[in-house]
Amino acid sequence: MKIVKNRKRTLLSGKSKVWFIILGIIAGIIILKSGSAVVSYTSSDKYCVSCHIHPLADQSWKLSTHYNNPSGNIVHCSECHLPPEGHGYLYAKAKHGMKDIYGYLFKDSAEINWQEKKMVEKARGFVYEKSCLECHQNLFPVTLSVNGGNAHLFYTTSKEPLNCINCHLNVGHFDKNAIHAHDTTFGVTVTASQEVFTEAAKVDKFENFNEKIPGTNVSFEMVAIRGGEFNMGSPETEPLRKPDEGPVRKVAVSNFFIAKTEVTWNEYLAFFRATGSQGRTEGQVVKNKKVDAISGATPPWGAPDQGWGKGSRPAITMSWHAANVYCQWLSKVTGKKYRLPTEAEWEYACRGGTETPYFFEGSPKDFTSKGLLKKIFGPDTTKIASRVIYSVNSSSRTMEPESVKPNPYGLKNMSGNVSEFCLDFYSPDTYKADTVSAVNPRGPVRGQEHVIRGGSFKSDARDVRSASRDFTKTKAWLVTDPQMPKSIWWYSDCIDVGFRVVCEADSSVLK
Amino acid sequence: MDNINRRKFIGKTALAGIGLTGAAALITSCKRKPDSKELGLPPILSGAPKGKKLRAGLVGAGARGTGAAINFISSGPDLEIVALADVFQDKIDACRERFASFNLPIPAENCFVGFDGYKKLMALPDVDVVILATPPQFRPDHFLAAVSNNKHAFLEKPVAVDPVGIRSVITTAKKAAAIGLCVVTGTQRRHQEDYIETYKQVAGGAIGTITSAKAFWNQDHVWFREREEGWNDMEYMIRNWNNFCWLCGDHILDTHVHNIDVINWFMGKHPEKAIGYGGRHRRVTGDQYDFFSIDFDYGNGVSSHSMCRQIDSCANGTGEVVVGTDGYTNCVNTIWDLNGKIKWQFEYPKDENGNPMNAVKIPPYVQEHMHLVHAIRTGNYVNEAETTAISTLTAIMGRTAAYTGRLITWDEIFKSDMDLGPSKIEFGPVDMVFETPIPGTPVNV
Numbered sequence: 028m029k030i031v032k033n034r035k036r037t038l039l040s041g042k043s044k045v046w047f048i049i050l051g052i053i054a055g056i057i058i059l060k061s062g063s064a065v066v067s068y069t070s071s072d073k074y075c076v077s078c079h080i081h082p083l084a085d086q087s088w089k090l091s092t093h094y095n096n097p098s099g100n101i102v103h104c105s106e107c108h109l110p111p112e113g114h115g116y117l118y119a120k121a122k123h124g125m126k127d128i129y130g131y132l133f134k135d136s137a138e139i140n141w142q143e144k145k146m147v148e149k150a151r152g153f154v155y156e157k158s159c160l161e162c163h164q165n166l167f168p169v170t171l172s173v174n175g176g177n178a179h180l181f182y183t184t185s186k187e188p189l190n191c192i193n194c195h196l197n198v199g200h201f202d203k204n205a206i207h208a209h210d211t212t213f214g215v216t217v218t219a220s221q222e223v224f225t226e227a228a229k230v231d232k233f234e235n236f237n238e239k240i241p242g243t244n245v246s247f248e249m250v251a252i253r254g255g256e257f258n259m260g261s262p263e264t265e266p267l268r269k270p271d272e273g274p275v276r277k278v279a280v281s282n283f284f285i286a287k288t289e290v291t292w293n294e295y296l297a298f299f300r301a302t303g304s305q306g307r308t309e310g311q312v313v314k315n316k317k318v319d320a321i322s323g324a325t326p327p328w329g330a331p332d333q334g335w336g337k338g339s340r341p342a343i344t345m346s347w348h349a350a351n352v353y354c355q356w357l358s359k360v361t362g363k364k365y366r367l368p369t370e371a372e373w374e375y376a377c378r379g380g381t382e383t384p385y386f387f388e389g390s391p392k393d394f395t396s397k398g399l400l401k402k403i404f405g406p407d408t409t410k411i412a413s414r415v416i417y418s419v420n421s422s423s424r425t426m427e428p429e430s431v432k433p434n435p436y437g438l439k440n441m442s443g444n445v446s447e448f449c450l451d452f453y454s455p456d457t458y459k460a461d462t463v464s465a466v467n468p469r470g471p472v473r474g475q476e477h478v479i480r481g482g483s484f485k486s487d488a489r490d491v492r493s494a495s496r497d498f499t500k501t502k503a504w505l506v507t508d509p510q511m512p513k514s515i516w517w518y519s520d521c522i523d524v525g526f527r528v529v530c531e532a533d534s535s536v537l538k
Numbered sequence: 539m540d541n542i543n544r545r546k547f548i549g550k551t552a553l554a555g556i557g558l559t560g561a562a563a564l565i566t567s568c569k570r571k572p573d574s575k576e577l578g579l580p581p582i583l584s585g586a587p588k589g590k591k592l593r594a595g596l597v598g599a600g601a602r603g604t605g606a607a608i609n610f611i612s613s614g615p616d617l618e619i620v621a622l623a624d625v626f627q628d629k630i631d632a633c634r635e636r637f638a639s640f641n642l643p644i645p646a647e648n649c650f651v652g653f654d655g656y657k658k659l660m661a662l663p664d665v666d667v668v669i670l671a672t673p674p675q676f677r678p679d680h681f682l683a684a685v686s687n688n689k690h691a692f693l694e695k696p697v698a699v700d701p702v703g704i705r706s707v708i709t710t711a712k713k714a715a716a717i718g719l720c721v722v723t724g725t726q727r728r729h730q731e732d733y734i735e736t737y738k739q740v741a742g743g744a745i746g747t748i749t750s751a752k753a754f755w756n757q758d759h760v761w762f763r764e765r766e767e768g769w770n771d772m773e774y775m776i777r778n779w780n781n782f783c784w785l786c787g788d789h790i791l792d793t794h795v796h797n798i799d800v801i802n803w804f805m806g807k808h809p810e811k812a813i814g815y816g817g818r819h820r821r822v823t824g825d826q827y828d829f830f831s832i833d834f835d836y837g838n839g840v841s842s843h844s845m846c847r848q849i850d851s852c853a854n855g856t857g858e859v860v861v862g863t864d865g866y867t868n869c870v871n872t873i874w875d876l877n878g879k880i881k882w883q884f885e886y887p888k889d890e891n892g893n894p895m896n897a898v899k900i901p902p903y904v905q906e907h908m909h910l911v912h913a914i915r916t917g918n919y920v921n922e923a924e925t926t927a928i929s930t931l932t933a934i935m936g937r938t939a940a941y942t943g944r945l946i947t948w949d950e951i952f953k954s955d956m957d958l959g960p961s962k963i964e965f966g967p968v969d970m971v972f973e974t975p976i977p978g979t980p981v982n983v
Contacts, residue, residue: 167712169686176709184952512953 070105070120078131083141083200090201102162107199110155123153143423147196147520154199159191177510185506193507193520204334213299213327227361233282233532235437241360243297248287249530250437254280257375258382259468260458261494265384267391271455272494279466280375284530285368288428288439289447290353292337295345298353299324301360323356324349324516328508333522335424341445341525343425347477347499349516350448350526357528364531367450370457370478370496371468372529377442377481377493379435384492385442386434387414394488406488415443417491421484425523442481442491445525449478453498476501483523499524574734577741580920582731583908584900586614589915595621595648595665595689597656597680598672599633602694605903606671606724607633610692611642613907621648621662623655624672625776653963656680660687667692667910673779674787674930675699675959678706681721681923685714690914692907693923694724696795696930699787701954704931711923720919722910723926725799726902729909732871732884733800739882740804744873745862748805751842752859753797758850760789762823771968781824782972784958788826790816790940791933793856794846798936799929800858800869801834801842808928809834809842809935811947816940818974820849825972832936844936943977 068074076085088094093102109119130139143149166179182189192198197205224239224246233253239246256279261272302323324345331344345353350367357365368376379386385394393407396419408419414434416426421443428439441447451457452474460471470478476498482491490497504521505513518524574581596607599622611617619637622644624630630649637644650658656676660668660683668684670677671694678698684691691714698704714721727733740748763778779785786792802808814832821828829847836842858869867873871884886894900908913920935951938944960968 165716167709167716169713169717171709171713173706173709177705179712180705180709510955512955 066117066120069124070103070109072103075104078127087200087202091197091199092201093199095201102199106162107155107158108153110157111161114155114157119155140423145196145200145202146423147190147192150192150196151190154190154192156190159195163191174510178507187502187506189506202334204330206329213331227363230363236284238361238363238530240294240297240357242301245293245297247291247294249284250287251532252283252285252372252376252436254282255375257378257380259371259374259494261384261492265391265492265494267395267489268492268494269496271458271496273458276458277465278371278375278468280369280372281467282532283368283372284532285372285376285438286527286529287433287437288339289341289445289525289527290350291339292332292342293339295342295353296337298356302352302356323352325514327517328510328514328519331517333424339427339429340425341440343445343525344518344522345525346501346514346516346518347448353526354528364533365528366531367448367526368529369467369469370449370451370480373441373447373449373480374493376436376438377434379438381435381493384494385411385415386493387411391489391492396487397489411488411491415482415488415491416440416484417443417482417486417488418484419488423484425484425525440481442493443486444484445481445523446479446483446486446497447481448499448524448526449480451478452476453478453496479524485523572738572741574738577738579734579737580729580905580909581912581918582734582900583905583912586617586908586911587915588615589911591616591618592666592911592914593618593620593664594667594669595619595623595659595662596633596669596671597623597659598670598676598694599624599629600671603669603671604633604636606669606692606694606907607637609901609903610667610669610907610910613904614911617911618642619644621650621659621665623650623659625651625653625655627651653965657683660684660689665689667914670694673776673785674791675703675779675785676963678703678710681707682710685710685717685719688717688719690720690910691923692722692724692910693926695799695926696787696791696933697723697923697927698930699784699791699934700956700958701931701934701951702957704927704934705952707927707930708924711921711927714923715919715921718919719921720910720913721921721923722906722913723922724903724906725796725922725926725929726906727796727800727870728803728922729905730870730902731898731900731905732886733869735884736867736869736871736873737804739873740860740862740867740869744865744882745860745867746864748860748862749840750861751801751805751840753794753801753842753844754858755789755794755797755846755856756852756854757793757848757856758854759820759848762821764823770966772963772965775968778823781821781826783824783826784960784970786826787930787934787958788830788937789848790827790830790832790844790846790937791930794830794844795930795933797846797856797858798834798844798933799926801844801860802929802932804858804860804869805836805840805842807836808932808948810837811835811945812932812935812939813945814844814936814939815977816937825974827940827974830936830940832939834932834936941975941977 088104093107105120108123110116130136166183167176171179178194196202223244224241226239226241228236228238230236234251236249236251237246238249256277258275259278260275261268262275263273265272327344331342332340333343354365354367357363377386381387384391387410389407389410394411395401396406406419411417412420414432416431425444431439431444433439434441449470451470452472453476454460454471454474457470479497479499480495482495482497489495500521504518506520508514508517508519513519594607594610594617596603596619599607603624607619611619619642622630622633624633630651634644634646634649648659648662650656659665667690668680669692670680670684672680674694674696675698677693677696681691681693681697697707711721760780762781763774765774765778769777775782775785780792812832812834814830816827816830818827828849830845832844834842834844860867860869865873865875865881871886872880873882875881886896887899889895909920912918931951934956935946935948938951938954938956939946960970
């Protein structure tokens with residue numbers, strides 16, 4: 028016993044202990060030195076580019092103001108995509124490094140949805156606010172413009188979390204379609220010089236017709252929907268439903284016409300050209316009791332079509348108010364009664380007589396991309412992918428109507444592509460309220476936000492079910508509008524909402 | 539959390555805001571008597587310190603402008619007025635004569651007449667400081683030009699007449715802060731020793747937690763000018779600027795803003811909303827009201843009643859009252875307990891007979907300029923533009939509440955696109971209609 032004790036002592040004392048400590052210090056220095064060399068090497072542009080096979084990242088960075096600028100100052104990959112040292116630098120580096128290694132080993136870069144990663148929601152995950160502010164310490168340089176001053180005042184006083192990239196999304200990677208200004212030329216020039224319609228379509232029977240917008244060469248198809256009774260909402264047995272979709276109730280709607288597709292840019296720009304104005308009404312709801320002179324939208328901020336193209340793609344980013352004024356204008360120029368669909372009309376038209384989760388066969392459980400198993404094996408896309416534009420097949424943008432099959436009523440993109448405004452205010456309790464009429468029901472009498480239906484190109488399969496409900500989020504959708512007051516015509520922060528029109532089938536139309 | 543950090547970061551460049559927020563925190567939470575610096579209070583000086591010669595240009599050479607220029611040169615050594623700008627030659631001549639009578643000539647080549655005169659003045663490289671004393675309509679543009687030309691600035695109150703102007707002033711204030719340009723405003727009560735000492739008492743808890751307030755500026759009618767032959771629309775309005783809202787902002791801004799500013803200062807914040815009344819019965823020219831009565835709601839049940847009137851032979855008086863849980867104060871020199879017994883009183887200096895005088899030794903109009911020069915020469919940075927812009931916007935919120943009859947919230951007025959005045963500022967006919975505002979909508983018959 029005694030000997031053993033002594034041996035232990037000799038091991039940890041005397042000369043060997045000194046050597047042990049010296050060796051330890053040397054080893055420590057080597058590890059630290061090489062460690063910091065490794066850290067700085069793996070944060071260099073060269074290292075990033077060596078495996079980031081994203082073909083455009085390097086090129087678009089070199090065209091951006093963070094590389095190609097008059098001062099000759101180059102901002103390197105890790106200066107934006109990692110937080111500054113002392114603000115979780117190593118943790119973030121490890122986290123992103125792991126993700127990158129996983130992607131490098133197990134993913135095909137050609138199949139990664141780069142378009143989606145460019146959206147501000149995603150970009151927030153790998154562009155660090157603190158890094159922006161580390162360099163940009165003066166938000167009020169003497170040369171700042173009036174709009175810039177307003178926007179930065181808003182940023183510094185906002186109670187909602189705001190990121191620099193909410194407005195300055197493309198400063199690190201150049202995007203030729205991005206405009207950071209009022210686009211006063213938006214939709215102003217008419218390119219085609221085709222013959223224009225002199226009068227609107229005449230309708231004397233309750234059947235499909237082709238509406239013509241007088242004074243333009245724009246026409247669109249309206250589908251006659253024979254009224255009837257249906258079960259509105261989703262039963263509790265429907266997979267992945269939400270509580271606001273129930274209880275299911277029997278509802279009847281009258282005959283109506285509904286547009287075959289969502290309102291296209293061609294249609295919306297006809298309105299924009301005819302009524303566009305600089306006028307705006309501050310903080311108040313515009314009541315157009317007399318619509319002799321309809322004052323329309325102001326020039327948008329940035330590019331409302333996101334550079335994806337206009338034509339027959341659905342018009343997006345207009346406010347509910349703008350969509351509503353569009354209907355008033357369309358009614359005036361066609362002499363018919365156009366408006367947004369009620370929520371009941373919308374669901375009736377979407378279902379096309381079906382009572383299943385979708386207007387085609389299949390279960391939300393199989394179609395959804397959520398869940399670990401789906402991440403590994405991928406969701407089922409048969410049937411849905413040819414009928415709905417949603418997160419799996421959209422490439423994170425809107426599509427033209429030709430790319431999908433219609434529903435049983437011949438309507439396209441009721442589910443997916445863009446969410447559609449309804450006439451009704453939203454309430455989660457609409458279906459529970461027993462005061463609601465069972466014939467042509469309407470939503471709450473008063474409210475702040477309106478119903479939107481159908482899901483969009485951003486939605487998971489579960490949110491493009493016929494019964495799915497959602498609503499406008501006015502405040503969040505205007506967060507980065509730098510104008511004071513904010514626009515009543517365009518949302519600055521919502522790119523996946525649009526609408527389709529309904530035409531009332533009463534005697535004023537059926538002459 | 540992000541936002542708090544960002545605020546901290548922004549705070550570095552926004553010293554102007556510290557006075558308000560710092561004071562609020564101290565009033566409610568601090569037992570120890572805070573010192574002047576913590577409270578964001580200016581030093582009480584008997585004169586501006588010596589230093590490099592400072593040359594000032596005066597923009598707006600009317601009565602107040604000339605007065606401010608004289609206040610500036612009398613605030614310390616080596617201070618000069620070297621340039622003038624005004625839209626009228628006669629104002630420039632009068633101001634030059636005044637300075638010539640002190641044996642301080644202003645060179646003719648440095649005097650600029652016309653709406654763009656200020657630009658020429660600001661472009662003079664020798665000018666270090668500008669004194670902006672035109673009608674408040676023009677202040678935002680003048681202030682921006684001053685900061686863009688690296689000039690320190692003295693801004694007469696109010697600093698704008700509409701929210702567009704207010705946001706411009708706040709933005710320019712931040713730009714000035716970022717490059718170290720000092721800005722003092724003509725809110726003289728904040729530079730007056732008796733007010734400052736009373737504020738220290740209240741900040742130290744002398745009246746407990748503030749529960750209500752009152753601010754008033756009731757006086758006889760003010761000056762106005764009838765139109766003279768040969769005056770075009772623009773010349774007439776500017777010569778009679780005190781009576782047109784687009785130039786003056788109405789008297790709730792022009793004079794009552796002093797009282798409103800004191801209440802914001804003592805409350806440590808601006809009100810959240812306003813409801814108010816006003817009307818016009820006696821005025822001869824222009825489009826403004828004779829009287830306002832506004833309830834400014836500061837939240838948590840705390841209100842300030844603000845009233846101002848300009849009618850002859852009525853009960854007059856100006857001042858403020860702030861009531862707390864342990865007493866009340868007139869904000870200027872006295873604190874009472876809730877039974878009306880005096881708890882504290884400011885000691886005024888004594889005259890040669892040993893009797894207390896009824897005013898502080900250094901007039902606050904001069905003390906303001908001492909602060910500006912002190913800040914420039916010692917590096918103790920000062921920037922009051924944002925604070926005064928907030929108080930001016932408070933007055934605009936009250937005015938809008940009275941003009942429209944509506945409840946006006948801070949958020950609405952802060953973001954409003956109200957932009958008064960003609961689109962083009964030039965002499966000649968002006969295509970504007972001057973209807974006195976009528977609140978609400980008519981009864982449907």
